[in-house]
Amino acid sequence: MDGLSIEVLREIFLYLKDDYSTGDLFSALMVNRRWCKIIVPILWEAPFNKQNYNKHQSKCIRTYLSNAGEKLTSVLTIHDVDLSSCSKGTIFDYASYLRHLPLLELFQYIKYYFLSPSMLADPLKQPDDDSYFKNMLVFAVLCILFTKHSTYIRTLRIVNDPDLHPLNIVVAKLLNLSGATDSLSGLQYFQCHSLSKEDISPLYKEMAGICKSIIRLDINSVIRSDEEALSSLIKAQKNLKYLTIKSDEINFIPALESIGSQSSSLIRLRLESLFLDIATDEALNSIKSCKNLRSLILRNCYELESPRVLEISTSFPLLEEFYYGGCFEMPEEFISGILKTANNNLRRLTLKDYTPGVITAIITYCKNIQELYLLELDEDDILSIFRNCTQLKHFTFNGGESVKADDLFGKMANCIPKTLEYLCIFMDLKEHWVFSSEALKDFLDIATGHSFKYLTVNHRDFIDDEEEINSSLPDYATMTTFSKEHLEVIKESKINFHTHCGYMLIEYPDFITEINIPDLRETPLFRRWYHILGQSWTERLIDS
CATH class of the missing domain: 3.30.750 (Transcription Regulator spoIIAA)
Structure with a gap:
């Protein structure tokens, strides 16, 4: 394999990458220096994606702090953050390889890394009074490190949690960090799940100016203060393909109206907890304009058989996947319209309820399911x-x-x-x-x-x-x-x-x-x- 190029070897090693184990890659990087230089960046693309928080997994925090440099770590030592286990520098610039940044998981890894032996032995024991402040300080330092060193962060996931509250203060400033314009300008996947009713519009506004290449956008809560900023973020994208909008209130309408700006590129649309009968004509027409849609997911969406909403069911002839569930009502006419319009193109179908009429529609129209x-x-x-x-x-x-x-x-x-x-x-x-x-x-x-x-x-x-x-x-x-x-x-x-x-x-x-x-x-x-x-x-x- 010595004659293979770096690009070919990387493709081979990517096949060894497994969500459940990295053992094969670790074995391969020990073969020689050339393989090691190719494999290390692969291993460090997404170190926080596994949610099995423990002391061993969290050791990557030590590596990143060793990689941070004296200027950043001095901020931590001034505030008595224990860095005694960290080395002064690393062989590789590990932060530059980061491609996936889930912020809640990052914070959890930091918490576990700094847990004392007594805390590990007794999870119910209360942490020190200043431990939260120190953890947040490390969190801020690592965010600065990643935005400065990584030239291509592809995934940014923000899930609100009491540990990261308030979300708008912790995260909205992320895009103002030095290097953020470069590291996040190529962002492809953004997820924001806010559990509290707080204003995230500053974050959306900043992202609309920087992140224009998002392919997948998942927004799991929309409040009144966010609606126009979220609409701007959707419109700013050049090639949005996957979109999720969830809202328990009526503030989703501007976001739906903006979908029309992505009608030529959008191939998957997921809508959750929406009363579509209150949507404006512009919002419903925007949904209907997505003629290239391949996947439609409707979860806890209501009033689908109101006359204006029912027209949506005949709008997606290229649909390959349809999901409906979470509601007590079964909109037979709407679902039958979806199946009839998609016809032989439909490949995947999930229904959490059905009627005899829907079964008839399946066996009549879905011959290629x-x-x-x-x-x-x-x-x-x-x-x-x-x-x-x-x-x-x-x-x-x-x-x-x-x-x-x-x-x-x-x-x-x-x-x-x-x-x-x-x-x-x-x-x-x-x-x-x-x-x-x-x-x-x-x-x-x-x-x-x-x-x-x-x-x-x-x-x-x-x-x-x-x-x-x-x-x-x-x-x-x-x-x-x-x-x-x-x-x-x-x-x-x-x-x-x-x-x-x-x-x-x-x-x-x-x-x-x-x-x-x-x-x-x-x-x-x-x-x-x-x-x-x-x-x-x-x-x-x-x-x-």
Whole structure:
């Protein structure tokens, strides 16, 4: 591999990068100096993305402080911040490699790094009176370090937290730091999640002047003072592709009106907690103008069947993914309009409720659907989907309670889509499907003759009496769906299998809460499915 260029080697090493482990990259950087110089920047692009805060993970703070230089660290030593474990300088300029800056995670890493041994031994012990001030001082120093040294911060995530309150004071000044114009001018992903009703408009205004290349923008709270500044930030972008707007108030309207400025580039739109019937005609027309939209997510959005809003459902002929959920109402006409308009282009569909009319729309218009997530289905619905959705690859549904499934498994086997790879069935923990190992074997014999590889059965408990459940744990959580005979059939079929009782039961380490055949969490392809189990396909798209 000595003859390969740096660019080619970097692409190879990126394949070794894993969200769950960096062990392979650490091994590779020890091979020689050339590999080390290529791999170190990869390892230090996103050191704060893992949320498993602990003393070991937080040691990157020591490295950054060693990298900060005497001018910055002198501010800390004046205020008695303990830097005794830090060295004077580093071989690499680690701060220059930073590409992803989640501010809350950064602050949590700082907290854990400076925790005393007594605090680690007793998490309930109160910290020193000045520890918060010192942590905030280190936070400010590292923000200065990153904005000065990193030439290309791609991700900035701000999630409000009591530790970072008030948000506008802690963060809004970030863009005024020396070097921020250069380091943040190429920002591609910005997330702001404010849990309190505070004014973040100064931050949006500053960003509108500096950050014009944002591709993904997630705004999880809009208050009255923010609405015009947020609208300016959206309009300032040159190529916005992914947009999330969530608001529990009526202040979302200017942001929706600004969507029209991105109509040619926007491919994913996620709207949450909005009463769309109060939107202006300009706002609704802006949404309808996004003809290139590939993904539409509507969560807790209301009044979709009011005449003005209903027109949106016929606006997206190129739509490949649609998600609807979180509401008590089921806007059948709106959803049917979405499915009819998208027609054969639709590939992924998640509905947290449905009506017979929606099922009819799915089997009539969604002939090329590949990933489908639905709530409780009866036998006829399951078989109709199997017969009509012949390109289906991944199918997740709630299987209902106390279903006698021997006959159903046989019927499913006779019409299973040849493309089906992954089947996930949610069942009641105590009133699960009842089926013989022979029926399961007959189904798997036919299914594995095509493309079928993964079977997941997750249990849920719908009993309301929590006191009764808690008093009999862990025995109450014992799974009875699969016997030894069932598991032997699954092993012989060579598929990958996962089932879970629905309870974590961390306090009972010896209790079996899940069964994996083989250990699917070690299977690279399934690890992704295991990670997003229970999430919508939309979340998988957003995470990628």
